Amino acid sequence: MNFPSKLIESAVDELAKLPGIGRKTALRLVLHLLKSETEETTDLADALTKMRNDITYCEQCHNISDTEVCSICANPLRDQTSLCVVSDIRDVIAIENTAQYKGLYHVLGGVISPIEGIGPSDLNITSLIERIPGSEVKEIILAISPTMEGDTTSFYITRKLRELGVKITTIARGVPVGGELEYTDEITLGRSIVERTSYNKV
Amino acid sequence: MNFPSKLIESAVDELAKLPGIGRKTALRLVLHLLKSETEETTDLADALTKMRNDITYCEQCHNISDTEVCSICANPLRDQTSLCVVSDIRDVIAIENTAQYKGLYHVLGGVISPIEGIGPSDLNITSLIERIPGSEVKEIILAISPTMEGDTTSFYITRKLRELGVKITTIARGVPVGGELEYTDEITLGRSIVERTSYNKV
Ligand SMILES: [Zn+2]
Ligand SMILES: [Zn+2]
Numbered sequence: 094m095n096f097p098s099k100l101i102e103s104a105v106d107e108l109a110k111l112p113g114i115g116r117k118t119a120l121r122l123v124l125h126l127l128k129s130e131t132e133e134t135t136d137l138a139d140a141l142t143k144m145r146n147d148i149t150y151c152e153q154c155h156n157i158s159d160t161e162v163c164s165i166c167a168n169p170l171r172d173q174t175s176l177c178v179v180s181d182i183r184d185v186i187a188i189e190n191t192a193q194y195k196g197l198y199h200v201l202g203g204v205i206s207p208i209e210g211i212g213p214s215d216l217n218i219t220s221l222i223e224r225i226p227g228s229e230v231k232e233i234i235l236a237i238s239p240t241m242e243g244d245t246t247s248f249y250i251t252r253k254l255r256e257l258g259v260k261i262t263t264i265a266r267g268v269p270v271g272g273e274l275e276y277t278d279e280i281t282l283g284r285s286i287v288e289r290t291s292y293n294k295v
Numbered sequence: 296m297n298f299p300s301k302l303i304e305s306a307v308d309e310l311a312k313l314p315g316i317g318r319k320t321a322l323r324l325v326l327h328l329l330k331s332e333t334e335e336t337t338d339l340a341d342a343l344t345k346m347r348n349d350i351t352y353c354e355q356c357h358n359i360s361d362t363e364v365c366s367i368c369a370n371p372l373r374d375q376t377s378l379c380v381v382s383d384i385r386d387v388i389a390i391e392n393t394a395q396y397k398g399l400y401h402v403l404g405g406v407i408s409p410i411e412g413i414g415p416s417d418l419n420i421t422s423l424i425e426r427i428p429g430s431e432v433k434e435i436i437l438a439i440s441p442t443m444e445g446d447t448t449s450f451y452i453t454r455k456l457r458e459l460g461v462k463i464t465t466i467a468r469g470v471p472v473g474g475e476l477e478y479t480d481e482i483t484l485g486r487s488i489v490e491r492t493s494y495n496k497v
Binding site: 164 | 297303308312313314315316320327328329336340343344348349358359361366367384387388391
């Protein structure tokens with residue numbers, strides 16, 4: 094694609110580095126900004142720069158936080174006995190939005206992926222192990238995506254945590270709520286049968 | 296959606312103002328920037344700000360240009376007898392990339408849209424009419440999208456240009472090259488029959 098202006102070209106180049114944004118989409122965004130008030134562009138640029146430069150992470154759970162300890166860790170009303178391990182900050186936001194979980198979190202910052210060169214030492218696993226002894230944590234819930242990398246990570250963590258004497262659980266896998274059996278992939282459907290739960294405790 | 300940080304929230308808010316970017320996508324982009332080098336964010340912010348502040352438009356054709364007269368208008372090898380009228384800079388880029396057109400352009404900066412409050416005076420129509428007398432232009436090609444607004448705009452321009460004694464044409468509408476007849480919408484297919492072209496000039 095040829096551009097009539099170097100300024101446009103470099104703006105498109107930078108936007109197209111973002112995941113899921115191709116050069117056509119980038120050009121559409123650039124032309125939108127050109128048509129809008131200058132403030133829309135400067136506000137966007139400022140928000141991104143400020144976010145990137147000033148962001149800090151909770152020193153306990155590694156969630157993003159504007160304070161040293163995040164609002165979840167600092168909240169005494171949260172259930173201090175359960176700790177939910179997730180790979181990503183996005184997962185914390187998703188779980189919080191379900192309003193079904195009242196415990197604490199621990200953000201790994203990724204999953205073990207030999208292909209991408211991500212090993213256990215690149216993740217917040219040591220700090221996870223270190224925060225259990227002396228804490229009130231009784232159950233660790235592994236809420237990691239059931240992909241190959243995710244399962245490898247869950248397996249690795251389970252092995253590391255084995256000696257700490259806490260209960261380790263994982264989120265249920267199965268047919269999505271509202272999902273049709275016939276449209277569910279075979280592996281998920283198979284697991285949902287093997288890991289069936291009882292309706293009545295007989 | 297609740298965010299663990301005000302910095303994240305305002306970055307997401309700003310990104311989600313862009314067309315086609317929802318809050319989920321915006322969050323994904325923000326988390327990508329947080330994982331990448333700081334330079335990726337500052338380079339993006341700088342490119343956008345510089346583009347928005349320093350951009351200039353060609354004083355002849357209103358195409359985006361880093362110089363007073365754009366490289367197309369300034370090129371004596373371009374065919375000075377045909378002038379292609381488009382609504383948007385994007386269209387110039389798209390047509391240039393076909394390498395099928397060697398003439399000049401005129402960018403309207405939009406189409407007439409009563410719903411969006413865009414009238415003829417909001418577009419570069421006066422400067423189009425003014426640049427024809429005394430120029431070498433013999434044919435004006437209206438390359439405006441065949442939507443209701445686009446057709447209104449083409450009709451308005453045709454009426455305005457009528458007295459200037461130049462030939463006015465419009466781009467062909469029809470079945471896309473490589474497109475299947477059965478998947479073409481009825482209106483397009485209908486037009487492609489009405490506006491059929493001859494294989495042999497008998
Ligand atoms: Zn925290
Ligand atoms: Zn020009």
